[in-house]
Amino acid sequence: MSWIREGELSLLERLSANILKAGPMPKHVAFIMDGNRRYAQKKHVERQEGHTQGFDKLAETLRWCLNLDIHEVTVYAFSIENFKRSKEEVDGLMELAKEKFLRLLDEQENLEKHGVCIRVLGDLTLLPIDLQRVIAKAVMATRSHNKCFLNVCFAYTSRHEIANAVKEMAWGVEQGLIKSGDVSEALLNQCLYTSSSPNPDLLIRTSGEVRLSDFLLWQTSHSCLVFQSVLWPEYSFWNLCEAILQYQQNYRSLQKAQDIHREGQKVQQLEADRSHVSDLLQHRGNGKPMDARARQTALINYAENREERVQRFLGALQHKRDTFFEHLTSPTAVA
Incomplete structure (x- = not known):
């Protein structure tokens, strides 16, 4: 099954769209594609077939x-x-992933036609080295595409991602690239795996589970969350339309919450900059009070620095992240 199916919507689907x-x-939708195993049980097929049907639905x-x-x-x-699942199921999922990413490499013409950029987000070092290499090749092959983006979270949890972002900032301080006072909510956001993407407007979870x-x-702290009972392999165009309708019904309140958050971040950063400037002036001053204009100039200079x-x-x-992928695709890379 191709990563991107060709074909137009039906007349009724086009009208509804x-x-x-x-x-x-x-503009950005996230999916928790849940229900593959239950679908397999329902259809009396192997779990692996449920996962395969799930990819086809994607x-x-x-x-x-x-x-x-x-x-x-x-x-x-x-x-x-998911690594805690049976070895048989985990090995099957690794093989399925390898198969699909190899298929992606064979579909570069189609992906280029649609301008699809594939990003794989997660701790790839936890994966088998052969799968790491195939993923890296797929990412490198499509990284110049910019019409649409598919982010595949693989070997991922949010807590692991946030912890990794904290480690990256600590690394920056150790390397002398930033100061400890530069660490902020906004900077942590830029250190996440998703730093190249806007936050999802809509998150959809299938299978009836109501957790993230x-x-x-x-x-997704300010995203529209939609939980639907349908199993992922049975997901339909109409299920997607229903979720978008829920997003539209809540659009104003979502936008208001996002605007308040953005303004709060700006105020938080400004207050932090003022505090740092006050400390600097206190340590470097000659005892004479500084007028408001001079303080404002010092604040602007500090923010620019x-x-x-x-x-x-x-x-x-x-550069560190790019090097990781480049090393995996190098002919001289070793396990």
Whole structure:
């Protein structure tokens, strides 16, 4: 099954899509694709067949999203917690993933046609080295595409991601790229695996479970959360439309919450900068009071210097991540 299915919507689907698009549409949708195992049990087939059907449904869902002008999709493909499942099931999932990423490499022409950029988010070092290499090749092959984005969370949990972001900031301080005072909520956000993406507007979980299972906890704090009872392999275009309708019904309150959060971050950063400038002036001053204009100049200079340090650090962090993928795709890479 192809990663991106070709084909147009039916007449009724197109009509419904046009009606939906008259209202506010989510630009980024996240999916917890739950229910593959229960689907297999329901259909009296092997679990592996349920997972295979789940991937096929992802390909179909991506086609719907493209037709609905949803240009970014993030999916929860494999949680770190899933390693606790039976060895047989975990090995089967690793093989399925390898098969699908190898298929992706054979579909570069189709992915380029649609401009699909594939990102794989998670702690890839936890995966078998052969799968790491195939994933790295897929990521590198599509990284220049910029029309739409598929983020595959693999060997991922949100707590692991946040802990990793903290470690990255600690590394930046150790390397002298940033100062401890530069650490902030905004900087942590830029150190997450998802730093290249806007936060999801809409998160959908299938199968009737009403929990996030450690998925995008940071990023979905102001997203519309929709829980649907349908099993993932049975997901339909109409289920997706229903979720988008719920997003549209809550759009104003979601936007208000996001605006309040953004303003709060700005105020928080400004107060932190003022505190740092006051400390600096206290240690460097000659005992004479500084007028308001001079303080404002010092504040602006401090903010500019901080931003310069942060950008230098983020550039180094991106280089470190790029090097990881480049090493995996190098012919000289060893296990």
